[in-house]
Amino acid sequence: MPRWCPSFHLVLAALAWLGAALAPLPARAVEDKVAFLTEKLRGSDSFKVRLKAAIMLGRMDDPRAVGPLTSALQDDNYVVRGAAARALGNLGHPMAVSSVETLFELIGDEEQFVQNEARRALGRLAGQRSLDQFIAALSSGKPDVRLTAVSVLAKLDLPEARAGVVRALGDEDEEVRTAAILAVQGLPAEVRDQMLMEALADNSRYQVQATAVRLVGELKLDNVLEKLAGLLVSDEVVPEVKREAQEAVLVMKERIDVGAFMAALRAGDKDRQRLAIKMLGLQGGRQAVDALLSLLADPDVFVRRRVVFALGDAGDPRAIPPLEFMLKSEESSRFRKEIERTLRKLKP
16 A cells, blocks of 8 residues: 655644654753754654754754755655755755755655655755756666756756756657756747757757757747758768758748848859758749759759759659750769659659
């Protein structure tokens, strides 16, 4: 049978009659309440006495309370563990930041009551001095720990915290990724877009890139279109990210600046031209297709090959006759196969 899990307020109410357990305080306790309460917390056989000692230590505003309360997070009694977590949260940042690592261990406690108190305490202990511990928790092998870390980091207005949230966009656990996505979505637009740009630029973690690309597509952030275009033609981007980027661009294809990309076709910048060919193919409108068809006679074979692929993306059957004419005169067997593949896509 599952153990009944009381709310913290019910626990406090049940303890109201225990006032006499620690009062009146002996003379030495009056002089040093922290030492007296520490002794009770560490040495009493009664969990009720340890519980009240933990509660009272959390009200002392004294850094000496942190050590005994942190030790009490390992108490055999789950109510005492929960009370110690709540007390550390009450002491807050920065006084009790040394307990963060131990509090994270309670996220896996067998009692939901203790887990909840640990999460609340961690939320109150988050700040500049504890940031490293929360960032480190993102590498935990336990999804619940990573989820808690993301939830806390998302509330901190610190660059390092936001970088941690971006990192969590690539977490292997769906719930952790979702928490990171919701955190990013809830930020002011300027901050959100900057974070997504940073995520898109992170070639070292393709999972982060892929999630960021999907989010850009869902939000239809046309101010990030140029960055998505860069991913589509980059040789350093994995196929999964390219697929996601293409889907995101297609969602926003009506927002592609066709005129700007048409101008880039003749600007002499090969990288810019490569990007323009890809984007015009995805846009697929009459102007875009006409501009691409004009490049089928380009002397550079690599340009012609990119145009053939782009015409396949565009899906405009008007490209069929010029491609069939091109096929007749093309000597490269490899290029012929690419033309034939595009023709199969275009023909009904």
